[in-house]
Amino acid sequence: MSDSVVIDVGATATRSFSPEVQLDAERVSFRQPDGSESGFLVSDLVGATLEEQGGVWRVDALTYSYPAKRGCSRGGSGATRVRWVHVVARLTSEAVARALVTALQLLATGSVAWRDPTAKPPSRRRLLAFINPRSGPGRGVDDFEVLCRPMLVDAGCDVDVIVTERAGHAAAALHAMPASELLSYSGVLAGGGDGSVHEVVQGLLSRADGAACAAALVLGHLPLGSGNGLASSLCAAAGLPYSVSNAALLVTKDARSPLDIATVFCETAPVRSGFTPNAPPPTGWGLERRFSFLSSAWGLVADADIESEFLRCLGDARTTLWGLVRIATLRRYRGTLWILPEASVNAATTAALGGRAVAGSAWPPATPSLRPFGEALTTEDGWRELRGPFACIWVTSTTHQTIGAAAAPLSSHHDGVLTVTAITGGIGRGDLLRMLLEMDDTGFSAHLAAHPGLATTLTCRAFRLEPDPVDPMRTHGHVVVDGEEVGYGAVQAEVHPSLVTVYGRLKPQT
Numbered sequence: 376m377s378d379s380v381v382i383d384v385g386a387t388a389t390r391s392f393s394p395e396v397q398l399d400a401e402r403v404s405f406r407q408p409d410g411s412e413s414g415f416l417v418s419d420l421v422g423a424t425l426e427e428q429g430g431v432w433r434v435d436a437l438t439y440s441y442p443a444k445r446g447c448s449r450g451g452s453g454a455t456r457v458r459w460v461h462v463v464a465r466l467t468s469e470a471v472a473r474a475l476v477t478a479l480q481l482l483a484t485g486s487v488a489w490r491d492p493t494a495k496p497p498s499r500r501r502l503l504a505f506i507n508p509r510s511g512p513g514r515g516v517d518d519f520e521v522l523c524r525p526m527l528v529d530a531g532c533d534v535d536v537i538v539t540e541r542a543g544h545a546a547a548a549l550h551a552m553p554a555s556e557l558l559s560y561s562g563v564l565a566g567g568g569d570g571s572v573h574e575v576v577q578g579l580l581s582r583a584d585g586a587a588c589a590a591a592l593v594l595g596h597l598p599l600g601s602g603n604g605l606a607s608s609l610c611a612a613a614g615l616p617y618s619v620s621n622a623a624l625l626v627t628k629d630a631r632s633p634l635d636i637a638t639v640f641c642e643t644a645p646v647r648s649g650f651t652p653n654a655p656p657p658t659g660w661g662l663e664r665r666f667s668f669l670s671s672a673w674g675l676v677a678d679a680d681i682e683s684e685f686l687r688c689l690g691d692a693r694t695t696l697w698g699l700v701r702i703a704t705l706r707r708y709r710g711t712l713w714i715l716p717e718a719s720v721n722a723a724t725t726a727a728l729g730g731r732a733v734a735g736s737a738w739p740p741a742t743p744s745l746r747p748f749g750e751a752l753t754t755e756d757g758w759r760e761l762r763g764p765f766a767c768i769w770v771t772s773t774t775h776q777t778i779g780a781a782a783a784p785l786s787s788h789h790d791g792v793l794t795v796t797a798i799t800g801g802i803g804r805g806d807l808l809r810m811l812l813e814m815d816d817t818g819f820s821a822h823l824a825a826h827p828g829l830a831t832t833l834t835c836r837a838f839r840l841e842p843d844p845v846d847p848m849r850t851h852g853h854v855v856v857d858g859e860e861v862g863y864g865a866v867q868a869e870v871h872p873s874l875v876t877v878y879g880r881l882k883p884q885t
């Protein structure tokens with residue numbers, strides 16, 4: 376075997392390491408010891424290793440691909456990737472072997488430097504992962520160890536794991552961590568459902584140096600919970616079927632995508648006693664400030680989410696099941712929804728809302744469109760008023776809100792707007808039932824689009840929800856932010872486009 380390196384970075388952009396190994400942006404091909412051709416897709420490549428045995432340097436490529444027989448892609452085992460070790464080359468030259476490993480490692484993360492023979496190996500990434508052992512059916516830790524950690528290690532990541540001991544642990548730990556320690560990581564992963572992501576987001580953005588943290592750290596979601604809206608949205612945006620291993624793959628690829636965050640002000644005190652690290656908002660702005668990446672809900676969706684917690688062992692089926700119960704005993708909520716449509720936001724406001732967090736910028740981020748709770752909103756300022764009764768109000772920031780259910784499939788997690796779906800109280804049980812039962816990736820929104828009288832759907836930069844104080848349901852309903860219950864009462868929010876960064880879309884090769 377000759378150890379010559381043939382480099383061709385012309386139009387075809389290939390690199391050959393001896394005639395036996397050939398790399399291009401999509402595929403790695405190599406020859407097996409028996410002379411047969413072999414290869415794998417770069418999209419499945421996670422890392423590469425080098426080992427010396429008696430003067431021969433063995434280069435292994437580590438890939439995660441679907442088993443030959445694929446099952447369903449809705450988070451079932453069919454979309455679970457299996458680890459493969461490909462012995463790509465056995466070389467006598469250490470220099471050539473090192474160059475090949477470096478090229479494979481760079482190719483795995485989508486870096487165009489793989490074409491450059493002088494490129495340095497990518498530096499190891501330090502990640503901090505919070506794993507919620509209670510999320511989903513309670514297999515969070517095992518699923519992390521089996522489905523996620525091996526892939527992250529193969530990708531050259533050093534992962535520090537904190538298994539949370541109680542609700543609020545992750546938020547409190549991140550809030551209190553010294554900046555020197557926190558900023559030594561390149562990413563923070565939430566292993567659990569959206570409630571776990573919500574904690575990580577609160578912990579980081581409630582810090583006095585939240586702008587620096589948002590600018591420097593990349594968020595990741597390892598979807599080990601029962602409600603996994605963020606990972607579902609990120610997999611969909613990357614063109615991958617939803618699965619834990621596909622969500623982990625997005626982290627290994629170090630592909631980054633902006634993520635919108637909304638500041639949510641809650642008028643009343645939280646119902647749960649979990650640690651809330653956020654300093655209380657200024658007088659007049661309610662009792663709590665939260666940072667939301669997913670959704671705010673009131674009515675059917677919120678009730679199905681919160682009241683089904685005792686069915687946690689059922690995984691994501693719990694909300695569907697309780698949704699059926701709530702449809703059979705449908706509640707109609709009285710109140711007012713104020714919306715600031717996207718078109719009403721003037722240039723000055725847009726500028727004030729800013730974009731990606733920049734270290735040293737004013738913090739917490741400004742909400743120039745909102746007014747203190749006591750102050751009335753007016754149509755002259757561009758606000759639009761919707762009066763209840765409502766069956767449900769769902770304000771969403773991502774395409775998907777849980778596995779296989781997209782309230783806003785045409786939106787994106789970084790479009791800079793919130794999508795409001797206000798389902799009228801006049802809707803019949805039959806329509807709600809059909810929507811629930813047909814709720815595949817797009818069934819919910821498709822049904823609403825086909826029946827415009829059932830709901831108002833529009834995009835906005837800000838909203839205020841005011842449940843009627845006289846409503847007898849006030850004692851029964853729930854208001855949730857990112858699937859977490861907040862105090863029942865008025866809430867208002869404004870979106871900050873692309874405030875943080877997530878491990879998301881696969882980078883196109885350029």
Ligand code: ADP
Pocket residue numbers: 507508509510511512539540541542543544566567568569570571572574599600601602603649858859
């Ligand atoms: P799921 O999608 O199954 O609801 P989440 O990750 O959303 O899972 O978590 C649900 C709740 O569990 C969150 O409110 C979170 O704060 C809380 N939590 C986190 N760690 C623990 C723990 N060790 N014990 C109990 N609750 C926890």
Ligand code: MG
Pocket residue numbers: 635771772773786787788789790791792793794
């Ligand atoms: Mg959006």
